[in-house]
Amino acid sequence: MNIEAPHDQTARVSALAQDIRSLLSKLKRRLRDQAHVGDLTASQTSVLLRLEKDGPATASSLARAEGIRPQSMAPVIAALESAGFVSGAPDPADGRQTLLSLTEACRQWVEEGRAARHDWLVRTLQARLTPEEQDEVAKAIGLLRKLVDD
Structure with missing residues (x-):
């Protein structure tokens, strides 16, 4: 039986929170670079x-x-x-x-930026993750959504 002490569990969750924030910041920068x-x-x-x-x-x-x-x-x-x-x-x-x-030019520019970010992410998911890993990411997204949905 693996029972963590409350301090160990808090430290683990704190490290997980830091990892999520760090990863999302890096992903945001990469997506911004694509746009x-x-x-x-x-x-x-x-x-x-x-x-x-x-x-x-x-x-x-x-x-x-x-x-x-x-x-x-x-x-x-x-x-x-x-x-x-x-x-x-x-x-x-x-x-x-x-x-x-x-302006219409701005709307087009925004749409092109979104398309570029989406295309980059699709290509990267396909190139770097197996279908099984993509399924794991989908499950993780479901869990992360629970953090932000009301």
Whole structure:
């Protein structure tokens, strides 16, 4: 019978948590490398993802959502506009406000990035893991999903 002391079990779970975080960080970096994100800052990327998910928004609502001052949001938006990723239009509900949204070029760029990441991951899974190992990964994903699903 293999009964671990509470301290040993806590240390084991702590090491497992560290391994998961480390592995996910490395996987995230590898996937980001495949998408050719370029010189976008974390703030710029976050704003693009928010606009994609939530739809058009004002600069002040983006600043609130990102937890920054509206003055700090202005250079982020300016950089995204100059790169052709976002454009502004008058808010139909309040013409004094400008609604920012993703450009079609940005949507295409995002989609191409996702496709590149997906393709890389599919090729890597097929090249490095046997079908049996792929089944094990699928089971592990089910277990990891239990950690985050409510």
